[in-house]
Amino acid sequence: MGIKVVKRHGNTLKEKLYLPAIFGGMKTTLSHFITNLSDKPHISTILYPEEQPHDISERYRGVHRLTKRDDESVRCVACFMCATACPAECIFIEAEERTDGVDEKMPKRFDIDLLECVFCGACVEACPCDAIRMDSGIFSFIGKKREDFVLTKEQLLANKEKKQ
Amino acid sequence: MSTLSVFVVILNVILALLFSLGLAPILVWVERRVAGLIQDRLGPNRCHIKGIRLGGLVQSLADMLKLVFKEDFQAKAIQENFCFSLAPVIVFVSAFLSFMVIPFADDLIINGERFIMQGLPTDLGILWFLALAGLSVYGIMLGGWASRSKYSLLGAMRAGAQVISYEAAMGLSVVSLLITYGSIHLGDIVAYQGELLFGFIPAWGIIVQPIAAIIFIVTAFAEANRTPFDLAEGESEIVGGYHTEYSAMRFGLFFVGEYVAMSASSALIVTLFLGGYHLPYLNTQTLQTTMPYVLGFIILTLPLGSFYAMRWIKKHNRWYLKSDVRNTESAVLQKGLIGLNILVIAGLGALLYLGLTPTSTNVATAVIQVLTFAAKLFLMNFVFVWVRWTLPRFRYDQLQTLGWKVLMPLAIANIVISAIIIVVKGL
Ligand code: SF4
Ligand code: SF4
Numbered sequence: 001m002g003i004k005v006v007k008r009h010g011n012t013l014k015e016k017l018y019l020p021a022i023f024g025g026m027k028t029t030l031s032h033f034i035t036n037l038s039d040k041p042h043i044s045t046i047l048y049p050e051e052q053p054h055d056i057s058e059r060y061r062g063v064h065r066l067t068k069r070d071d072e073s074v075r076c077v078a079c080f081m082c083a084t085a086c087p088a089e090c091i092f093i094e095a096e097e098r099t100d101g102v103d104e105k106m107p108k109r110f111d112i113d114l115l116e117c118v119f120c121g122a123c124v125e126a127c128p129c130d131a132i133r134m135d136s137g138i139f140s141f142i143g144k145k146r147e148d149f150v151l152t153k154e155q156l157l158a159n160k161e162k163k164q
Numbered sequence: 165m166s167t168l169s170v171f172v173v174i175l176n177v178i179l180a181l182l183f184s185l186g187l188a189p190i191l192v193w194v195e196r197r198v199a200g201l202i203q204d205r206l207g208p209n210r211c212h213i214k215g216i217r218l219g220g221l222v223q224s225l226a227d228m229l230k231l232v233f234k235e236d237f238q239a240k241a242i243q244e245n246f247c248f249s250l251a252p253v254i255v256f257v258s259a260f261l262s263f264m265v266i267p268f269a270d271d272l273i274i275n276g277e278r279f280i281m282q283g284l285p286t287d288l289g290i291l292w293f294l295a296l297a298g299l300s301v302y303g304i305m306l307g308g309w310a311s312r313s314k315y316s317l318l319g320a321m322r323a324g325a326q327v328i329s330y331e332a333a334m335g336l337s338v339v340s341l342l343i344t345y346g347s348i349h350l351g352d353i354v355a356y357q358g359e360l361l362f363g364f365i366p367a368w369g370i371i372v373q374p375i376a377a378i379i380f381i382v383t384a385f386a387e388a389n390r391t392p393f394d395l396a397e398g399e400s401e402i403v404g405g406y407h408t409e410y411s412a413m414r415f416g417l418f419f420v421g422e423y424v425a426m427s428a429s430s431a432l433i434v435t436l437f438l439g440g441y442h443l444p445y446l447n448t449q450t451l452q453t454t455m456p457y458v459l460g461f462i463i464l465t466l467p468l469g470s471f472y473a474m475r476w477i478k479k480h481n482r483w484y485l486k487s488d489v490r491n492t493e494s495a496v497l498q499k500g501l502i503g504l505n506i507l508v509i510a511g512l513g514a515l516l517y518l519g520l521t522p523t524s525t526n527v528a529t530a531v532i533q534v535l536t537f538a539a540k541l542f543l544m545n546f547v548f549v550w551v552r553w554t555l556p557r558f559r560y561d562q563l564q565t566l567g568w569k570v571l572m573p574l575a576i577a578n579i580v581i582s583a584i585i586i587v588v589k590g591l
Contacts, residue, residue, distance in 0.1 A: 018566075019378075022555060029202045029554045036201040039479065045206045047484045 056137050056162065061119050063138040064112055064151070065159035067131055069102065074157060076131035078107040085126035090116035110153035114141055137162025172272065172279045179534065180283030183431065183541065184263040188423040189224035195549050196220070202553045215489040216496060219481075228416070236412040244310040251307030252410065252417035255300045259425035262296035265289055266431040267351045269441050269533035270448040273526050280351065281530060289350040290338060293432055294331075297387055300425060301327040304389075304396065304406045307418070311409035319405025322560065323396035326386055329567035330393075334383035336575035337376040340582040341436060344373055354440030358447025366444045369437035375578045377437045379571050384429040386567070389422060391552040395560055430544035431537075438540055441533035448529060455525050458532065459512045466508055470501045 014020055035042055046053065056062070067075045078095035096108035123132050136159040143149045193208075197220055200207025208223040216222065242248050264283035272279045279285075286292065301323055308320020345353045353369075361367040370377040386393040397405030407418045434440060443451070451458065477497055483490040515524060558566070 022551075025554045026550060029550060032204060033198065033201045033550075036204060042204045043201075043206055044204070047210075050484050 053139070056139060058135070058162075060137060060139070060162075061121050061124075061134040062136045062162070063114065063141055063159060064117075064123070064132055064134050064156055065136045065161070066110065066153065066156040067133055068157065071102070073100070073102060074106055074131070074153070075129055076107050076110065076127075077103055077129055078105045078110075079128065081126045081128060082123035082132055085122045086117075087120060087122060088116045088118050090114075091123060107153060110156060112151045112156065114149040114151060115146065132156075133161070135161050166277070168274060169277060169279065172274070173285070176268070176279075176281060176283055176285075179268050179281075180264055180266075183266075183268070183538070184260055184424045184427055185420075187427050187541075187545070188420045189228060190221065191423045191427060191545055191549075192227070193219075193221045193224045194546065195552070196223075198546070198549045199553045202550075212490050212493075215492045217481075217490055217493055231413055231416040231419075234412040236414060238411075239312070239409055241312045242310060242409065243312070247306050247310040249414065251303045251310060252407075252414050252421065254303030254306065256303075256417045256421035256424065258296045258299040258303065259421045259428055262293050262300075263424065263428045263431060265292045265350060266428070266435055267354060267440065268537050269530040270355070271351065272530045274523055281534075282350075287349045289348045289353070290342070290432075290436075291348055293428070294335060294338065297425070297428070298327065298331055300421070303421075307410070308406035311406070313409050315402040315404070315408045316406050318402045319396045319398075319408070322398075322402075323389065323406060326389075326393060326395060326563060326567075329564055330383040330386035330571070333379055333567060333571035333575050334387060336572065336579060337379035337383065338436075340376045340575070340579045341369065341373055341380075343579065343582045343586055344369075350435050350440070354435055354442065355448075357439045358442045360445070366439060366442070368439040368444075373437075373578075373582065375574060376582075379575050379578070380436065381433055382566075382571065384433055385548070385551065386563075388426045388429045388548070390426060390548055392555040392558045393563060394557060395563060398557060426548050427541065427545060430548060431541055434537065434540045434544050438544070440540075441537040443532070443536050448533075451529050451532065452525050455520055455528060456516060459516055459528065463509050463512050467505055470505055474498055474501060 009015065032042070069075050078093055080093055080095075083089075083091040083093050090113040092109065092111040092113075093107050094109040095105055098104055098106040119134070121134055124134055138159070141149065197207040199205075208220045209217065211217065211220065211223040211226050213222055238245075238248070265286060265288060267280070267282045269281040272281055284292075304323045305320045308316040308318075308323070311317070341353075342348060345356050347353060347356075357366065357368050359367045361371060365371055385391075389396050395405075397407070402408075407415055410418060442448075446454070446458070474497075478494050481494050481497070485491075515528070520528070
């Protein structure tokens with residue numbers, strides 16, 4: 001194997017003088033400044049609380065939701081696959097027997113602690129029944145106490161899919 | 165002392181206060197807005213008093229209020245209470261005092277009395293500035309040491325080493341200037357720059373002494389602790405540097421002091437190299453003889469300028485929600501601008517109509533020169549801000565190499581060359 005000599009920059013006189021490069025950079029920044037002061041600014045900042053972001057895509061991982069079957073009952077079968085896959089260990093499931101004959105098992109409790117969740121989406125990948133999804137499009141979740149951030153089964157079921 | 169002289173002295177002090185302290189919140193605003201626009205962001209633009217935002221300037225007031233009312237926290241480990249509190253005061257006071265010898269206008273002559281238009285009526289000029297600008301680093305070092313924090317100490321050490329190495333080059337570049345101008349009094353230096361070189365170029369310092377200008381401007385950046393030489397507060401390595409342990413108004417003094425120092429450096433650069441209070445091609449005598457034309461020119465251009473400013477404001481000063489109170493601002497600004505126009509035009513018109521006496525010419529000259537100086541000062545401050553948002557920070561060894569191995573020999577060579585030229589010309 002031959003040795004590749006990487007050329008070092010910054011040794012010519014022009015580069016050592018610093019000033020040409022500095023003026024070049026100043027030209028760039030000034031051009032940005034002037035375009036942004038002129039009639040067609042390049043600024044894409046939105047005035048956030050009043051203006052909501054408009055680039056939340058279909059695949060955006062927002063707050064979770066539990067999906068439902070056609071008869072509006074919970075789809076989850078409490079198999080614990082998501083809780084096992086979760087790297088943050090923030091899914092807490094308590095299973096119970098399902099008596100309405102649709103299936104054998106369902107969650108009695110299904111809590112997700114959003115303060116611990118890293119929004120990785122591993123739970124969604126792991127679920128064999130497509131029972132948990134993160135397509136609610138909710139990107140900002142507000143609570144006043146720590147407890148507010150633990151979403152219960154009812155809250156998760158109430159979250160709707162974001163309409164595109 | 166007559167009442168008039170008292171009045172002029174007070175006016176000068178107020179002007180000095182305005183240019184140094186009054187400019188600080190404006191500079192903070194300029195810094196944040198310019199940074200935003202350069203980086204394709206908006207910068208602070210929400211804060212408003214009954215809808216008046218002034219392009220976000222109100223945010224500076226809110227920030228100052230916040231600094232005043234914040235808890236002044238001091239770590240238990242800090243035992244040198246006196247030094248700890250004294251440090252920001254030194255930084256602030258020395259920055260503030262160094263502004264006091266900058267002439268805002270040519271000497272004002274009213275009824276045969278001569279007034280020097282600067283904060284302190286002294287001839288010390290540039291020596292005063294060099295002395296006080298060097299003093300501010302003591303505040304930084306004292307603060308860094310008294311903080312009992314490694315970050316602070318490292319920041320203070322860097323600042324100390326940097327200022328020592330750059331002060332040498334700065335002093336030497338000033339020597340070559342003094343050889344050229346033949347005076348340390350800044351008023352004389354500006355008067356020299358009012359002349360024309362070869363009959364057609366203004367003899368501004370930047371043209372007469374370009375190398376000294378470059379060295380001085382570079383060292384002024386280092387002296388004011390501004391990027392690219394703001395190693396004293398390298399966030400990535402030493403947190404806030406020397407002011408890590410400070411909070412509330414003690415931090416506020418450091419913060420404001422930095423901007424006042426920057427403004428003072430700009431003022432000195434303007435005075436030494438950019439013709440001071442002179443408009444190009446109009447030195448004091450020419451300005452006084454052509455005063456009617458100058459006033460006429462102002463009367464004509466002011467409404468035109470205001471018209472374009474208003475158009476720009478109407479187009480861009482909008483808020484997202486139509487019903488928001490911030491949308492009423494444009495109308496208020498429009499009224500203000502129209503009022504200003506009427507006031508200025510009526511005043512100048514009356515002055516021209518009644519005929520110019522020597523006193524009114526002198527006063528008008530002074531006002532125009534103060535405004536010119538303010539405009540140049542503002543531009544130079546803008547350059548400081550502009551450079552900050554363009555350049556990354558220097559590495560510490562690069563900084564020292566540049567200071568000792570490049571700027572210093574260059575400054576010495578420049579002294580020799582200027583001296584030879586002056587002697588040859590004088591022969
Ligand atoms: S998104 Fe990731 S961290 Fe959050 S609950 Fe699902 S698996 Fe756990
Ligand atoms: S959400 Fe899916 S993976 Fe998790 S327990 Fe229910 S069915 Fe199993």
